[in-house]
Structure formats: structure tokens, C-alpha cells
Amino acid sequence: MNAPANMDSKLWxxxxxxxxxxxxxxxxxxxxxxxxxxxxxxxxxxxxELLQAQEPEVPSMRFTKKVMEEIARYNILKxxxxxxxxxxxxxxxxxxxxxxxxxxxxxxxxANWGGGSNVHIPEFSNWNLSKYINTSVLQVVMFxxxxxxxxxxxxxxxxxxxxxxxxxx
Amino acid sequence: MDDGIADxxxxxxxxxxxxxxxxxxxxxxxxxxxxxxxxxxxxxxxxEELAQDVFVKAYRFLSxxxxxxxxxxxxxxxxxxxxxxxxxxxxxxxIDSLDDDKSRxxxxxxxxxxxxxxxxxxxxxxxxKEAMKLLSPSDTSILTLFYNAEQNLDExxxxxxxxxxxxxxxxxxxxxxxxxxxxxxWSNEINEMI
Numbered sequence: 001m002n003a004p005a006n007m008d009s010k011l012w013x014x015x016x017x018x019x020x021x022x023x024x025x026x027x028x029x030x031x032x033x034x035x036x037x038x039x040x041x042x043x044x045x046x047x048x049e050l051l052q053a054q055e056p057e058v059p060s061m062r063f064t065k066k067v068m069e070e071i072a073r074y075n076i077l078k079x080x081x082x083x084x085x086x087x088x089x090x091x092x093x094x095x096x097x098x099x100x101x102x103x104x105x106x107x108x109x110x111a112n113w114g115g116g117s118n119v120h121i122p123e124f125s126n127w128n129l130s131k132y133i134n135t136s137v138l139q140v141v142m143f144x145x146x147x148x149x150x151x152x153x154x155x156x157x158x159x160x161x162x163x164x165x166x167x168x169x
Numbered sequence: 170m171d172d173g174i175a176d177x178x179x180x181x182x183x184x185x186x187x188x189x190x191x192x193x194x195x196x197x198x199x200x201x202x203x204x205x206x207x208x209x210x211x212x213x214x215x216x217e218e219l220a221q222d223v224f225v226k227a228y229r230f231l232s233x234x235x236x237x238x239x240x241x242x243x244x245x246x247x248x249x250x251x252x253x254x255x256x257x258x259x260x261x262x263x264i265d266s267l268d269d270d271k272s273r274x275x276x277x278x279x280x281x282x283x284x285x286x287x288x289x290x291x292x293x294x295x296x297x298k299e300a301m302k303l304l305s306p307s308d309t310s311i312l313t314l315f316y317n318a319e320q321n322l323d324e325x326x327x328x329x330x331x332x333x334x335x336x337x338x339x340x341x342x343x344x345x346x347x348x349x350x351x352x353x354x355w356s357n358e359i360n361e362m363i
Contacts, residue, residue, distance in 0.1 A: 077230060
């Protein structure tokens with residue numbers, strides 16, 4: 001704790017009020033009893049006071065007027081979180097939920113609960129896939145893909161537009 | 170900095186269409202936004218233009234500000250930081266090129282000027298100000314945010330998009346560098362100060 005760098009670090013944190021509560025009594029005691037710590041403490045305290053007393057730079061008198069003239073040309077944009085339509089997000093979630101639930105129902109319905117050793121594993125080769133995958137199902141899947149694609153494209157273009165706008169302004 | 174009407178109340182009014190109320194926010198924060206921009210863009214004309222951009226951006230995206238999670242000043246300084254970085258990137262200037270003393274142009278001249286001023290004024294404030302000029306933009310901005318713009322370590326972390334512990338380390342390093350500069354260039358004055 002007595003190394004100069006460590007001393008400075010502890011004292012800065014103590015002065016700035018960011019040192020851990022557990023360390024504070026020890027630092028206070030060192031300031032009281034150790035002349036090196038006390039001298040350094042007042043040294044850093046002085047620098048801190050000077051830092052805090054620094055006046056900020058002041059822009060020109062017309063600054064506020066210029067900003068107000070500039071913003072008169074614009075409207076406040078809609079909040080970013082409102083770009084995302086919750087209905088679409090819920091729709092996608094519902095789709096996957098229905099899909100997973102359907103698969104689970106099918107699995108439990110076809111499972112053989114009869115005995116432990118006679119577990120019936122359905123043979124995939126015997127499955128009649130054409131019963132489940134027909135033209136209508138494919139069309140629905142394709143339609144959903146197109147919707148998802150358009151949604152992602154819209155998000156991408158929206159982001160690009162905002163980036164361009166912020167670069168111009 | 171919430172003298173008079175609170176920032177959030179002004180923001181609510183601006184969003185509801187009272188555009189003129191925004192002038193109050195500009196007046197409240199223009200000095201610190203301008204000071205922060207000046208850390209990265211030394212030419213006052215450029216800095217002023219960039220500071221204006223910050224307020225225009227903040228106005229346009231005001232609906233995105235979430236008053237319940239952060240202070241307006243923190244949000245505004247985040248925009249300031251991002252605007253400065255975008256500007257430097259566009260101008261192809263290194264964001265932290267001034268970290269190294271050797272890379273800082275006119276360093277000797279600055280010291281000489283500071284020396285002249287020192288002899289003329291013997292002014293404590295000036296000493297700190299000149300020492301701050303010898304630091305990198307990231308060091309001076311973190312010191313300004315902490316000691317002048319009333320931002321705590323969590324808020325600084327939010328502005329700089331870093332971890333609060335990293336913010337603490339960076340603040341510590343910035344203070345150490347400032348102390349070193351003061352000791353190297355103004356040791357006599359420091360001794361007189363104390």
C-alpha cells in the first residue's frame with residue numbers, strides 16, 4: 001500500500017469518493033499518521049480542486065440560434081423501437097411454437113408406451129412423406145420465407161437509410 | 170444541471186411539438202458539448218459546427234431517449250462522442266493519435282507558449298489547462314466528463330461504451346498522466362501551489 005503509485009491511486013480514489021468502504025478507514029489513518037501520505041493527499045486534493053474549477057469552453061453567442069434554425073428544418077423521428085412491429089415478432093414466435101407443439105404432439109401420439117425394452121422406433125423408410133409435404137405446404141413455407149425475407153430487407157434498408165441520414169446531417 | 174424545469178419535462182414538451190423548448194436544453198449543455206468536441210477537433214469553427222450537429226442529431230432522435238434509464242446529459246455526451254469519432258473517421262484522422270507526445274504537432278511550441286503565459290500570469294488555472302492540452306483527447310475527455318460534466322463512472326462507461334471497471338482504470342491513468350505532465354513541465358508552480 002505504501003508504493004508511490006499505489007499511494008496515488010488509493011488517494012485519488014479516496015478523494016474522488018470511489019474507493020471501497022473497507023479501505024476508507026485505513027486511508028484516513030494513513031493521512032492522519034503518515035506525513036508522506038498527508039502531503040500527497042493535500043497535493044492531489046489541490047489538483048482535483050483545480051480540475052473541478054476548470055471553466056468549460058464557450059461557443060459563439062449565436063450557437064443556440066443556429067441550432068434552433070437548423071432543427072426547424074427537421075421533425076423528430078419515430079422512436080427506433082417502434083420500427084419493429086410487435087405483431088410480426090409475435091407472429092413468427094407463434095409459427096415456431098405451433099410447429100414445435102405439433103411435432104411434440106405427433107411424437108407423443110405415435111410413441112409406444114407399452115414396455116421399456118420394446119421401444120418402437122419408427123422406420124423412416126416407411127414414412128409416407130408425400131402425405132405431409134405436398135404443394136400447399138410448400139407454398140405456405142415459401143410464402144412465410146418471402147415474408148421473413150421482406151421483413152429482414154426492410155430492416156436492413158431502414159438501417160442504411162438512418163446511417164445515410166445521420167452522415168448527411 | 171437541472172436548474173428550473175427538469176430535462177425530462179422539457180424533452181416531453183419538445184416531443185409533443187413545442188420545438189422552442191429545445192433551446193433551453195441547448196443553452197444548458199452547449200458549453201460541455203463544445204468543450205468535449207474541442208478535445209477531438211481543435212479548430213473552434215469545426216468544433217462549433219460539430220457541436221451543432223450533436224444537438225441536431227439529439228433533437229431528431231429525441232424519441233429514442235429513455236429518461237428512466239439515463240440522464241439526458243449522459244445520452245447527449247454519448248452522441249457527442251460518437252459524432253466526434255465519425256468525424257475523425259471521415260476525415261481519416263486517428264481517433265487517439267495524440268496519446269503519444271512525439272506524435273503531437275507543435276508540442277514544443279505549446280510548451281513555449283505555456284511557459285510564456287506562465288511567466289506572465291502565474292495562474293493556477295492556466296497551468297492545469299495547459300497540462301490538459303498535453304494529454305490525449307481520450308484522457309482529457311474522461312477528466313472533463315468526471316470532474317466537470319458531473320458524470321459518474323457508470324455514466325462514463327455508458328458514454329464510452331466500456332465496462333465501469335475499465336472506465337475507472339482509464340480515469341486513473343488520465344489523472345496519473347496529468348500529474349506527470351504537471352510534475353515534468355510545471356514542477357516549480359506545483360510546489361508553489363502546495
